[in-house]
Amino acid sequence: MRNASDGTARQRNSAPAKVSELLALAAAAKSSGDYKSGALHAHAAADLARAQDDPASEAVALRLLAEQQICLGDYEAAVSAAEASLLICLSLGDDAGTSRTLNVKAFALMELGLHEEALSAMSTSLELASKLRDNELLYWVYNRTGTIHANFGNFQQADKFLLHAKSFANNLDAQEKFCILNNLADNAVGLVTLLRDRKDDAAAAQALIPGLQNGWDALALAQEARHPYRQAISLSNLGRLLTLNREYDRALSYLAESRAIAVQHGYRSLELDAILGAALVQEAEGHFDAAVAELSAILRSAIDVGEKPVILRTLKALSKAHQEAGDFRAALDYFKQYHDLESEIKSAIADTRARLLAGHLDLEEARQEVEQHRQRSSELEAEKLALQRRASDLDRQAHQDKLTGLWNRRHVEAEFPGLLAAALASGSALCVALGDIDFFKTVNDRHGHPIGDAVLREVATILKHSSRPTDLVARWGGEEFLLIFTRATPEAAQQVCERMRLAIAGHDWSHLAAGLAVTISFGLSDLRKADTYEALLAAADAQLYAAKQNGRNRVEPST
Numbered sequence: 001m002r003n004a005s006d007g008t009a010r011q012r013n014s015a016p017a018k019v020s021e022l023l024a025l026a027a028a029a030k031s032s033g034d035y036k037s038g039a040l041h042a043h044a045a046a047d048l049a050r051a052q053d054d055p056a057s058e059a060v061a062l063r064l065l066a067e068q069q070i071c072l073g074d075y076e077a078a079v080s081a082a083e084a085s086l087l088i089c090l091s092l093g094d095d096a097g098t099s100r101t102l103n104v105k106a107f108a109l110m111e112l113g114l115h116e117e118a119l120s121a122m123s124t125s126l127e128l129a130s131k132l133r134d135n136e137l138l139y140w141v142y143n144r145t146g147t148i149h150a151n152f153g154n155f156q157q158a159d160k161f162l163l164h165a166k167s168f169a170n171n172l173d174a175q176e177k178f179c180i181l182n183n184l185a186d187n188a189v190g191l192v193t194l195l196r197d198r199k200d201d202a203a204a205a206q207a208l209i210p211g212l213q214n215g216w217d218a219l220a221l222a223q224e225a226r227h228p229y230r231q232a233i234s235l236s237n238l239g240r241l242l243t244l245n246r247e248y249d250r251a252l253s254y255l256a257e258s259r260a261i262a263v264q265h266g267y268r269s270l271e272l273d274a275i276l277g278a279a280l281v282q283e284a285e286g287h288f289d290a291a292v293a294e295l296s297a298i299l300r301s302a303i304d305v306g307e308k309p310v311i312l313r314t315l316k317a318l319s320k321a322h323q324e325a326g327d328f329r330a331a332l333d334y335f336k337q338y339h340d341l342e343s344e345i346k347s348a349i350a351d352t353r354a355r356l357l358a359g360h361l362d363l364e365e366a367r368q369e370v371e372q373h374r375q376r377s378s379e380l381e382a383e384k385l386a387l388q389r390r391a392s393d394l395d396r397q398a399h400q401d402k403l404t405g406l407w408n409r410r411h412v413e414a415e416f417p418g419l420l421a422a423a424l425a426s427g428s429a430l431c432v433a434l435g436d437i438d439f440f441k442t443v444n445d446r447h448g449h450p451i452g453d454a455v456l457r458e459v460a461t462i463l464k465h466s467s468r469p470t471d472l473v474a475r476w477g478g479e480e481f482l483l484i485f486t487r488a489t490p491e492a493a494q495q496v497c498e499r500m501r502l503a504i505a506g507h508d509w510s511h512l513a514a515g516l517a518v519t520i521s522f523g524l525s526d527l528r529k530a531d532t533y534e535a536l537l538a539a540a541d542a543q544l545y546a547a548k549q550n551g552r553n554r555v556e557p558s559t
Contacts, residue, residue, distance in 0.1 A: 019049050019057045026064045030071075031175070033229035033265065039068040059088040059097055066104045070111065071229065073269060078108035090385060099128040099137045103144045110148045118148045123418065136176075139168035143180055146187070152469065155191040157487065159207075162187055178221040178230055185215035185237040192244050212241050232261040232270045239277045248281050255281070272302055272310045280317060288325035295321060312338060403453060404460035407474040412482055415472060416533055419486055424531060431493035431526040431558065433483040434540040435463070435500070438519045438552040440479035447513045454512050459504055459520065466500045490526045490558045497522040497555045505553060519553035526558045 022045035029038030046061035062085035069078035082105035089097035102125035109118040122145045129137035146161030166180045188211025195204035215238040222230035235258035242251035259274035261267070279294035295318045302310040315338040322331035399411035407415075423430035437443075437459060444452040456479065463473050463481060472484040485493040501520055509516040523544030530536045539558070547556035 019045055019052065019054060019061075022048065023057065023061060023064065026061070026068070030064065030068055031225075031227070033071075033227050035068040035071040035229075039065055039072065042068060055088045055092060056094070059085045059092070059094070059101070062088070063097070063101050063104055066101075066108065070104070070108050073111075075108045075111045079105060079112070082108060087385060095128045095132055096134060096137060099125045099132070099134075100140070102128075103140045106144055106148065110151050115148060115152045119145070122148065135168050136172060139165050139172060139176060139180075141165075142168070143183060147183055150183070150187045150190060153190065153194075154470065155187055155194050158187050159184075159191055174221050174225060178218055178225070178234075181214045181218035181221065182230070182234055182237065185211055185218055185234070185241060188212075188214065189237065189240045189244065192241075196244075208241065208244060212238070212245065215241050228261050228265045229267060229270075232258045232265075232267055232274075235261070236270065236274050236277060239274070240280075243277070243281050243284055246284070248285050251281050252278055269310065272298060275301075276310060276314060276317070283317065283321050283324070286324075288321050291321045292318065292325070401460075401475040404457055404475050406460050406464065406481070407472060409474065409476055409482075412472065412474045412476070412484070416484065419472070419484060420531075420533060420536070423486065423527065428487050429485075429489050429527065431485040431488050431490055431524060432536045432540045433485070433493060433497050433522050433524050434476065434537070434544045435481040435483065435497070435520050435522045436544055436548070437479040438521055438548075443516070443518070447516065451513050451516070455509070455516075455518055458507065458509075458512075459518065462503050462507065463500055466503055467496065471496075490524065490528070493524055493526070494555055494557045497524065501553065501555055521547035521552050522555040523547050524556065524558040528558070 026041035042065035049058035066078040066081035085101045102121045106118040106121040142165035146158045150158035219234040239251045239255035255277045262271035282291035319334035401408040476482040525539030543556040
């Protein structure tokens with residue numbers, strides 16, 4: 001469970017009295033957890049500010065609206081409201097407002113599964129916050145970035161960002177302190193589980209201790225504020241952490257309290273999460289039949305209300321529970337349902353991305369119509385922003401290789417500098433690999449270009465499936481592929497490339513052409529001796545050449 005608030009909107013002294021009143025009501029409702037009321041007040045404030053030609057207050061109202069729509073689960077509407085606020089902040093030159101609104105937008109994008117877009121928004125927000133040297137903004141940037149990493153399972157990286165955010169929280173108010181403590185507790189659940197799956201029990205035990213303490217501190221702040229939403233979230237987090245600590249009775253007590261609050265206030269998603277947490281306690285205690293019964297009931301409820309994230313977690317838990325109970329057929333069936341739904345969610349994310357893209361253009365057109373009465377300078381600035389956004393959208397479409405579906409050279413050249421700068425700034429590892437299909441010209445000459453194209457597609461699929469979600473895999477040109485491994489040591493990158501090499505060499509290519517065999521050679525480089533874009537590529541290319549000279553079908557490690 002993650003706290004969706006992103007700082008209380010600041011009132012403008014210059015705003016008309018009625019707009020100020022609506023903004024205050026919206027902020028108060030948000031602070032109390034009454035998000036439906038808060039959204040109505042924020043919407044009314046935005047409409048009135050627009051009618052009174054008060055763009056600064058309209059931007060604040062739209063950001064408040066987006067924050068509350070996130071808590072209500074209306075993520076696409078939140079993105080639209082944040083986008084509208086961003087356009088105004090940019091036109092006013094309001095860097096602080098732009099940074100705050102990007103944080104809100106990134107949260108909504110994260111909840112939609114658009115992690116790449118969310119991290120891109122946070123990168124821009126970090127630039128603005130750093131330029132302003134605003135500790136509150138920096139707190140929210142690092143907090144939100146950590147939350148995004150946690151959301152796609154990168155718990156160790158998330159912990160680093162969240163702890164950095166915590167260092168800025170001492171002088172902030174109780175709401176900000178609750179948020180970071182709650183997020184650290186939530187991330188500890190994933191981090192401890194990950195470490196235990198890796199059989200690193202000592203590190204897991206070490207991570208659990210501060211996780212529990214952060215959970216207790218978050219709950220104390222939520223109770224002191226008498227904020228039901230925060231209480232329900234922190235109780236749920238503590239229930240899951242106590243389950244990991246094998247305090248099952250206590251975990252059930254906290255989860256039951258979380259569920260009661262969620263039912264009372266209509267937090268349906270939190271209610272289902274609390275029920276799921278209780279079922280996982282049954283599973284942890286070895287009561288597999290009881291766990292299966294409860295999980296099956298949760299699954300039906302989640303399907304009824306369309307809570308796909310809950311459905312996904314429940315299917316995974318059902319598969320594990322049946323496996324532990326020895327019912328491998330049922331375990332396999334739920335595992336298949338889990339992966340089918342996961343594919344469906346990925347497809348839905350692609351559809352959402354397309355809808356938001358279209359929505360951006362519609363928003364621009366509507367904004368230009370509404371603001372025609374504004375000064376000509378403002379109109380020109382808005383048109384400039386619209387053109388930049390459309391150019392960006394077209395550029396995105398041009399970043400994918402049509403044959404293989406991988407990223408293309410243009411995308412790499414756009415993303416590589418940012419990945420490299422981030423690695424150098426944080427001191428984290430980054431490795432680059434160039435892979436080249438061996439004797440590819442012979443494949444084309446013997447079997448024809450259609451078979452050669454099919455080989456390229458299947459090699460691309462193997463490379464993609466053998467890499468991590470955070471790795472960048474691209475077709476560099478012809479039969480050559482580029483891979484960028486972020487936060488991976490040279491040894492780890494070499495192991496991944498070796499796995500890819502073996503997968504390609506061992507692949508059954510006979511369905512394409514009788515007697516067809518395909519191998520690949522890799523050359524690796526890393527930041528130990530090369531710290532520029534050009535130097536890393538040149539070093540990887542040199543190692544690839546060495547791999548070819550040394551007999552092909554091999555990985556030549558970084559030197």
